Amino acid sequence: MHKGRLEAFSDGVFAIIITIMVLEIKTPHGTSISDLKPVLPVLLSYLLSFVYVGIYWNNHHHMLYTTKKVNGSVLWANLHLLFWLSLIPFVTAWMDENHFASAPVALYGFVLFMNAMAWLILQKRLICVEGNTSLLALAIGKSVKEKISPILYFIGIAVAFFNPWISILLYIVVALIWLIPDLRIEHSLNKDSQQAN
Amino acid sequence: MHKGRLEAFSDGVFAIIITIMVLEIKTPHGTSISDLKPVLPVLLSYLLSFVYVGIYWNNHHHMLYTTKKVNGSVLWANLHLLFWLSLIPFVTAWMDENHFASAPVALYGFVLFMNAMAWLILQKRLICVEGNTSLLALAIGKSVKEKISPILYFIGIAVAFFNPWISILLYIVVALIWLIPDLRIEHSLNKDSQQAN
Amino acid sequence: MHKGRLEAFSDGVFAIIITIMVLEIKTPHGTSISDLKPVLPVLLSYLLSFVYVGIYWNNHHHMLYTTKKVNGSVLWANLHLLFWLSLIPFVTAWMDENHFASAPVALYGFVLFMNAMAWLILQKRLICVEGNTSLLALAIGKSVKEKISPILYFIGIAVAFFNPWISILLYIVVALIWLIPDLRIEHSLNKDSQQAN
Amino acid sequence: MHKGRLEAFSDGVFAIIITIMVLEIKTPHGTSISDLKPVLPVLLSYLLSFVYVGIYWNNHHHMLYTTKKVNGSVLWANLHLLFWLSLIPFVTAWMDENHFASAPVALYGFVLFMNAMAWLILQKRLICVEGNTSLLALAIGKSVKEKISPILYFIGIAVAFFNPWISILLYIVVALIWLIPDLRIEHSLNKDSQQAN
Numbered sequence: 001m002h003k004g005r006l007e008a009f010s011d012g013v014f015a016i017i018i019t020i021m022v023l024e025i026k027t028p029h030g031t032s033i034s035d036l037k038p039v040l041p042v043l044l045s046y047l048l049s050f051v052y053v054g055i056y057w058n059n060h061h062h063m064l065y066t067t068k069k070v071n072g073s074v075l076w077a078n079l080h081l082l083f084w085l086s087l088i089p090f091v092t093a094w095m096d097e098n099h100f101a102s103a104p105v106a107l108y109g110f111v112l113f114m115n116a117m118a119w120l121i122l123q124k125r126l127i128c129v130e131g132n133t134s135l136l137a138l139a140i141g142k143s144v145k146e147k148i149s150p151i152l153y154f155i156g157i158a159v160a161f162f163n164p165w166i167s168i169l170l171y172i173v174v175a176l177i178w179l180i181p182d183l184r185i186e187h188s189l190n191k192d193s194q195q196a197n
Numbered sequence: 198m199h200k201g202r203l204e205a206f207s208d209g210v211f212a213i214i215i216t217i218m219v220l221e222i223k224t225p226h227g228t229s230i231s232d233l234k235p236v237l238p239v240l241l242s243y244l245l246s247f248v249y250v251g252i253y254w255n256n257h258h259h260m261l262y263t264t265k266k267v268n269g270s271v272l273w274a275n276l277h278l279l280f281w282l283s284l285i286p287f288v289t290a291w292m293d294e295n296h297f298a299s300a301p302v303a304l305y306g307f308v309l310f311m312n313a314m315a316w317l318i319l320q321k322r323l324i325c326v327e328g329n330t331s332l333l334a335l336a337i338g339k340s341v342k343e344k345i346s347p348i349l350y351f352i353g354i355a356v357a358f359f360n361p362w363i364s365i366l367l368y369i370v371v372a373l374i375w376l377i378p379d380l381r382i383e384h385s386l387n388k389d390s391q392q393a394n
Numbered sequence: 395m396h397k398g399r400l401e402a403f404s405d406g407v408f409a410i411i412i413t414i415m416v417l418e419i420k421t422p423h424g425t426s427i428s429d430l431k432p433v434l435p436v437l438l439s440y441l442l443s444f445v446y447v448g449i450y451w452n453n454h455h456h457m458l459y460t461t462k463k464v465n466g467s468v469l470w471a472n473l474h475l476l477f478w479l480s481l482i483p484f485v486t487a488w489m490d491e492n493h494f495a496s497a498p499v500a501l502y503g504f505v506l507f508m509n510a511m512a513w514l515i516l517q518k519r520l521i522c523v524e525g526n527t528s529l530l531a532l533a534i535g536k537s538v539k540e541k542i543s544p545i546l547y548f549i550g551i552a553v554a555f556f557n558p559w560i561s562i563l564l565y566i567v568v569a570l571i572w573l574i575p576d577l578r579i580e581h582s583l584n585k586d587s588q589q590a591n
Numbered sequence: 592m593h594k595g596r597l598e599a600f601s602d603g604v605f606a607i608i609i610t611i612m613v614l615e616i617k618t619p620h621g622t623s624i625s626d627l628k629p630v631l632p633v634l635l636s637y638l639l640s641f642v643y644v645g646i647y648w649n650n651h652h653h654m655l656y657t658t659k660k661v662n663g664s665v666l667w668a669n670l671h672l673l674f675w676l677s678l679i680p681f682v683t684a685w686m687d688e689n690h691f692a693s694a695p696v697a698l699y700g701f702v703l704f705m706n707a708m709a710w711l712i713l714q715k716r717l718i719c720v721e722g723n724t725s726l727l728a729l730a731i732g733k734s735v736k737e738k739i740s741p742i743l744y745f746i747g748i749a750v751a752f753f754n755p756w757i758s759i760l761l762y763i764v765v766a767l768i769w770l771i772p773d774l775r776i777e778h779s780l781n782k783d784s785q786q787a788n
Contacts, residue, residue, distance in 0.1 A: 005208060008205060011600045011603055012603050015600055015606075016217075022611070023220070023611065028685065031694055050674055072255070079255075086216050094225065097224055103228055199459065202405060206405045212603075217417065272455065286416055295425040303427075402598070403605060410611075414610065414614065417614070469649050487618050
């Protein structure tokens with residue numbers, strides 16, 4: 001089965017999620033620059049969620065680039081990932097409106113955690129279709145990032161009930177770890193094209 | 198006529214419908230985990246609608262994959278299906294806000310029923326264009342699911358006025374029946390490619 | 395210049411406009427079927443706007459199908475059309491909320507009129523790029539529909555201040571005239587492919 | 592790496608941003624034509640933002656058309672641009688609601704300024720990937736528009752605190768400068784194809 005429509009549909013959902021969050025940002029009531037101050041944390045949490053969705057889109061791009069075959073189970077694993085991604089605007093809004101209170105920050109971490117799980121499931125489904133000797137399977141290999149992230153999210157969720165700002169810091173750290181595009185895949189692609197030559 | 202833009206436009210509408218529903222989920226007023234309790238049924242009904250739209254997208258993907266030709270009547274049959282799909286966020290919201298009262302649950306079933314009808318019309322239009330001996334016509338063959346679903350919706354609508362939860366259960370049952378991607382089409386595709394070899 | 399991205403971007407805007415209008419439909423407050431009664435006119439005006447956007451998408455599909463070349467002026471003529479299309483949800487909402495009062499119905503007609511003008515401009519730009527002997531120029535030929543529609547809109551706008559329902563009727567008539575996909579283009583395409591054989 | 596998905600995703604975000612702003616336009620309360628008067632400035636600022644997003648889409652189209660290779664840094668430079676573009680609906684709404692007060696008009700200019708910066712970064716990243724002798728690098732050459740725009744935005748921001756209407760005028764002037772599609776690229780493309788012949 002062709003992967004084109006899977007990519008097109010996913011791109012649509014990614015695009016909507018990433019821009020829908022702006023709708024959450026309520027315009028300040030006053031008209032002076034200082035009236036923007038309460039909007040600032042909202043903007044920063046929007047930025048964090050924007051970067052997270054961006055990371056997922058970026059890696060989704062990389063991962064499917066190496067993929068050739070797609071089947072029904074991949075379609076559903078992908079929809080499962082999109083489901084958890086689509087909850088990011090909701091938890092971002094709850095976190096904003098309550099000035100980074102404990103429970104909202106913990107829930108934000110939980111949704112990030114579920115996204116990470118959904119990502120791993122999609123990866124497994126793709127390797128299952130492509131085979132263990134495929135480019136994707138080799139590229140992933142020893143996935144350190146995928147193993148560290150859930151642990152950091154988990155700590156973030158627990159710590160949120162003591163100091164939510166440490167949780168936010170942990171979420172930012174995970175984002176920074178991922179911000180570097182999936183160099184492993186790019187690396188193995190380069191090696192592959194060199195061998196071809 | 199080329200089917201590419203039909204797919205692209207449909208993917209866009211599918212993507213918007215599936216993510217627009219998150220906008221309906223209002224953030225809870227409190228900041229504790231227990232404040233999430235009233236959001237839970239909303240989330241579950243969102244999940245049900247998400248799965249339904251996902252099923253339609255999945256099968257839309259399968260059905261158009263086997264299609265080569267598209268004409269004006271197919272474009273309108275497709276728009277007709279998208280119209281009924283676009284009403285799903287509206288009925289989901291009405292159902293949520295009234296805690297699964299009889300009328301909203303019945304209307305939800307009615308919209309699902311109309312979607313099923315619109316799906317059958319689109320299928321018929323496609324077979325009409327492709328011909329009775331086409332891959333699609335053969336793959337559909339004896340469509341048990343397509344015949345059972347409207348009946349179950351119909352029962353769900355009627356039962357909603359006595360016990361809406363039984364209706365919800367019926368809608369979930371139909372979703373589960375469909376969740377398994379259209380194996381018939383995949384099966385006949387495999388047979389086709391084997392014969393080609 | 396390639397027309398692919400013009401189509402993709404337009405499909406995105408069409409998809410958003412057609413589904414955004416559902417967001418305008420406010421869920422009724424009560425929980426009985428009779429509470430849906432005030433929603434009915436809203437639904438019907440949504441249906442009318444849905445059909446109009448559908449017609450434009452359909453004909454956009456047909457028109458660009460016959461096009462090969464695209465330049466900067468076409469991109470802007472297309473954006474101009476999308477601008478007027480994007481105002482349809484706004485005027486639909488104003489018409490709904492005021493139970494089809496004179497001014498909103500007249501404004502609805504005005505936006506439809508401007509859409510028709512924007513359509514003609516886009517058509518002219520495309521023929522200008524493609525040349526007078528192109529398939530598109532021949533297919534359009536003696537465009538009766540394009541000439542009747544603005545006149546009917548014009549009458550609709552004027553009549554709205556006496557009886558808005560006659561205006562609505564006129565808008566429905568124009569929609570019905572267009573609902574039949576652009577048979578002229580399909581016809582000339584068929585003739586073209588027969589000559590090729 | 593293939594540029595197809597970068598374009599598809601960007602088109603989605605562009606389409607959403609350009610149509611989301613209509614949602615900001617609140618329908619007037621009265622039902623007479625004169626009730627539209629307060630909506631008029633809102634419509635005009637929507638038109639300005641629409642034209643700006645249209646310009647960016649148009650030039651994005653032109654710029655990526657000449658591009659062949661794409662890498663991780665380009666993906667992020669593109670996301671960075673989309674981030675600032677996605678803030679346009681927010682600042683447009685704030686400006687509208689406060690009848691073009693000083694601070695909102697200055698912030699609008701600031702977001703336009705950041706968009707211009709993000710555009711330059713994306714351009715640099717692309718030339719870096721494509722090489723200094725690429726079509727894109729030659730086409731950009733002596734970029735007068737890119738250098739004048741930030742200066743005009745800067746003046747606009749400063750002037751907003753004295754007379755916001757002069758700022759708006761400056762923003763309109765920049766829009767008009769850009770409205771003419773990137774003729775430099777089209778020109779060098781033509782020369783290129785003539786040399787090829």
